[in-house]
Amino acid sequence: MSPDSAAQPEPIVEPKVAIGSATGTAPQGASARYIVGLCRQADAERYVASLTSPRWLLHTAVDPVPAGELAALTVVVDPADFTGARGEANLADVRWLGPRATSHEQILRAAMALGPVLPCRFGTLVADAAAARRLVESRAGIFEHFAALTQAADEWTVRIGYDKAAAIAAFLSAGSGGPAGGAAYLLRRKREQEAATKLVPWLTDSVKAAAAGLMLDPPAWLRAVNPGRARKGDSPLEPLLTLSIVVARDGAAAFDQAVESLAAEIEPRGCHVHLDGPLPAYGLASSLVTESEPLGT
DSSP states (O other): OOGGGOSOOSOOBOTTSOSSOTTSSOOTTOOEEEEEEEEEHHHHHHHHHHOSSOBOTTSOBOEEEEETTEEEEEEEEOGGGTSHHHHHHHHTOHHHHHHHHHHHHHHHHHHHTTSOOEEOOTTOEESSHHHHHHHHHHTHHHHHHHHHHHTSEEEEEEEEEEOHHHHHHHHHHHTOSOOOHHHHHHHHHHHHHHHHHHHHHHHHHHHHHHGGGGSSOOTTEEEEEEEEEOOOOSSSSEEEEEEEEEEEGGGHHHHHHHHHHHHHHHGGGTEEEEEEEEEOOHHHHHHHHHHSOOSOO
16 A cells, blocks of 8 residues: 555445445435546546536536545435445446446546546445545545656557458468368368357467567556457457557657557458557556555445
């Protein structure tokens, strides 16, 4: 734990723990503060004003809570929506959870496009504005470190997709060199059948190996997030992997060259690279919080 986080705020309530009640139900008319992220007080109102739709899906405005030079971007919510029996049911219902998680992310992205915002996890609740203020004060050092880093770094997203026909052809070629004649035909048929189940793992392993240079934290960039499965978007390509990498601005040219080398290496396997950025350095926030203590539960 860092010295900056030694002063403990009122406990952040886990979504499955009730506020103010031992029975698992919130008192009638109770409210809590849902914290989206931490920012500078001078920026808070500007962030809220810039939101194209600055309202939570429960039609409650984003309400900054000032704490010295910083502020918490909060929303007043009914704690029973996140705690106790109703909270458990809501958090297990994707129709309830999905839109609110999306709203959380949209608020963060809109604010982070204008300046540093240290994000909190979805479902971070405190009892009231005073507790939100204490949380901000206890995280002031973490925020300042984060803000300083984001002034010199950006986050880039490397999206990798594949052309299925080209990838299958590469997969079959990787197994060539066997017998000739009828035996070769049977082997090819077997490989075509294997492609149905082995193609994606084969591509994933080979692309991860090719991308190893992007994942080793070279001096040119600061942090690489482990690769995750890409989601289907507007591209005609099949999604394969997404890499999120925080890049120091003075290392952007070296990073761009490394991505070009990756693209050239995986292209013969039917894979293609799409680079998104620069974006606010989200990846730095999670590493800083992990190195000290969680912002929320």
